[in-house]
Amino acid sequence: MLKGLLYPANIEEKIDFIFIRNALKQNCLSILGAEQVDDVRFCADFAEIQLLLSKANEMFRLLNDEREQLPVGNFFDLREQLSRVRIEGLFLDESEIFDLRRALEAVQMLVAFISHCENDLYPNLKNLIKEIDDFSPIIKRIDLILNKFGKIKDNASPELARIRKEISVAQNSVSRILQNVLRQAQKDGFVESDLAPTMRDGRLVIPVLPAHKRKIRGIVHDESASGKTVFIEPEQVVAANNRIRELENDERREIIKILTEFTNFVRPHCQSIVNSQYFLGEIDFLRAKALYQNSDRIY
Numbered sequence: 001m002l003k004g005l006l007y008p009a010n011i012e013e014k015i016d017f018i019f020i021r022n023a024l025k026q027n028c029l030s031i032l033g034a035e036q037v038d039d040v041r042f043c044a045d046f047a048e049i050q051l052l053l054s055k056a057n058e059m060f061r062l063l064n065d066e067r068e069q070l071p072v073g074n075f076f077d078l079r080e081q082l083s084r085v086r087i088e089g090l091f092l093d094e095s096e097i098f099d100l101r102r103a104l105e106a107v108q109m110l111v112a113f114i115s116h117c118e119n120d121l122y123p124n125l126k127n128l129i130k131e132i133d134d135f136s137p138i139i140k141r142i143d144l145i146l147n148k149f150g151k152i153k154d155n156a157s158p159e160l161a162r163i164r165k166e167i168s169v170a171q172n173s174v175s176r177i178l179q180n181v182l183r184q185a186q187k188d189g190f191v192e193s194d195l196a197p198t199m200r201d202g203r204l205v206i207p208v209l210p211a212h213k214r215k216i217r218g219i220v221h222d223e224s225a226s227g228k229t230v231f232i233e234p235e236q237v238v239a240a241n242n243r244i245r246e247l248e249n250d251e252r253r254e255i256i257k258i259l260t261e262f263t264n265f266v267r268p269h270c271q272s273i274v275n276s277q278y279f280l281g282e283i284d285f286l287r288a289k290a291l292y293q294n295s296d297r298i299y
Contacts, residue, residue: 011042020292027291030075032277033284055124059286060293062122071109072287074102075280082270091256091263098150100266100273101142104135107276110283132279133272141265145258152255160254167247174204174240181216181234182206190215198231202248203241205231 012018024037043049062068076099085092092100111129119126145156155161178197185191190212197204200221207229208216218234233241266273 027288032281036285
């Protein structure tokens with residue numbers, strides 16, 4: 001029987017299997033699939049070999065079916081992040097949640113696609129999706145707090161909406177005051193006519209010629225590398241800028257609260273999400289083998 005056969009430790013070198021392994025990894029879309037390529041080992045179990053060949057042949061058949069188009073992409077590896085946030089108090093940041101959304105959407109699309117395939121043609125691929133959970137509630141929850149670019153929405157919470165509205169009003173007020181101060185300074189010859197308000201250390205300031213820096217009452221925040229310009233925060237806007245800073249701190253705290261609440265919602269689902277990651281990896285791996293099989297037929 002095949003089970004009794006022994007292989008030398010350097011069999012991969014003898015048959016140049018490393019070439020095949022590298023070719024498969026090049027076909028993978030993600031580290032999730034590449035890891036499964038790395039895990040390939042020689043096997044003498046007939047039943048296991050049959051199962052592996054059946055899975056590969058089903059994917060090969062699917063990729064070569066002109067009526068179907070396997071939805072692949074966004075195979076993000078989120079295992080490290082999910083492992084970290086199992087600890088109470090830690091939370092996923094915006095970019096991690098955005099990647100999570102895209103990864104879960106990729107899972108949902110693949111599950112929906114495979115579920116509509118013919119049972120008798122793709123029984124093993126069908127088996128792969130049996131244990132995959134429905135992540136629609138998590139995706140919907142993410143859509144409540146992130147926009148399509150992966151940034152926290154203004155209305156992610158009523159408090160955030162209030163804070164951001166107040167920031168906008170305060171910034172507009174500072175901008176108007178600065179424009180008035182700048183126009184007067186330009187009229188008096190303290191500021192060059194083509195200059196405009198700029199940002200230094202998170203505060204709106206106006207660029208002033210060094211010779212006139214004492215003629216505009218305010219706080220000097222910075223100086224240009226050439227020394228030809230100093231950046232002054234006029235006293236008329238100091239209080240408003242301070243208020244903006246306070247509001248920005250409030251905004252950061254509220255965003256952390258939103259991210260923490262979402263992570264608390266996701267935490268009980270971490271293991272099922274990790275399982276879906278391995279599902280993506282196996283689909284990526286099977287696709288890589290099917291692509292290699294196609295290239296082998298061509299050449």
